[in-house]
Amino acid sequence: MYATERQGLIERQLLDEGRVAVVELSARFGVTTETVRRDLDALELAGALRRVHGGAVAIGRGSTAEASVGERTTLHADTKQRIAARALDVLGEKFRGSLYFDAGTTTAAVAGLLPGRLSETRGETEVVTHSLTLAPALAGADGVALTVVGGRIRGVTAAAVGAATVRSIQSLRPDIVFVGTNGVSAGFGLSTPDPEEAAVKEAIVRAARRVVVVADSSKFDQESLVSFAGLAAVDLLVTDRAPEGALADALADADVEVWAA
Structure with a gap:
């Protein structure tokens, strides 16, 4: 699977669940955790997510974010x-x-x-x-x-x-x-x-x-x-x-x- 395909699936999971975990993504895609972290870094640079310890959350899921x-x-x-x-x-x-x-x-x-x-x-x-x-x-x-x-x-x-x-x-x-x-x-x-x-x-x-x-x-x-x-x-x-x-x-x-x- 190409990096762009993985990153697209990661974005889709973020939309559905609001968060992703490095270890879970590594097992899901059959790649190393280092590869997953590079994917998350790329998506963060693109403004698609925010990195947190152990994974990432969707933009707007920070500690003070709150929907009405x-x-x-x-x-x-x-x-x-x-x-x-x-x-x-x-x-x-x-x-x-x-x-x-x-x-x-x-x-x-x-x-x-x-x-x-x-x-x-x-x-x-x-x-x-x-x-x-x-x-x-x-x-x-x-x-x-x-x-x-x-x-x-x-x-x-x-x-x-x-x-x-x-x-x-x-x-x-x-x-x-x-x-x-x-x-x-x-x-x-x-x-x-x-x-x-x-x-x-x-x-x-x-x-x-x-x-x-x-x-x-x-x-x-x-x-x-x-x-x-x-x-x-x-x-x-x-x-x-x-x-x-x-x-x-x-x-x-x-x-x-x-x-x-």
Whole structure:
């Protein structure tokens, strides 16, 4: 295979997955890791990617890059629905208690399916969120008693942030929280680009009795600017495929249960 053919396939994988790893590309193409690194160097010079340790990411996947909630809603939509349906299995058949929903498109998918799942139970479930995107889907739903945490609304995520939001969350003790993340890695844990969003997410994780992270596999081995929780703080990761390599080992060491939808 010519170098231009390999590089074209690398670009296609970046479009599909947002990242590539040197070792995986070496095995895929049957070439040395040095050859793959030369391909990545050439593509970086052409402005097609950005090199990171162990591989490369698509342009715009830096530590502070963040798409708007509108842009992310249609990204991996089918995958997020599968993850959402699987994540709600954590409630069991007769759940009684309280839930907190973090902001995000995958958590929004979970929230959207919640009323249908609660219709199979009795009584109301206390639900709290700081997301203006999630709240309309839950307001007035049968079986849901909704509380919305206020604060300054960050336009990119349509979520409340700031000191008042954090204080409100710190006064809670929800039974289960569903948390989204921009990245999950072996060494850096869960991370997100914005410091204020990170502070809110950290408060949610600290408040919870049980932490359920919902994230598709494109978030694996990604590190955004701010870490808001270590892997040891997570009880369950619900995703579309099982992690591999160092991340899989780190999750096992942290005793994180993994469900693949």
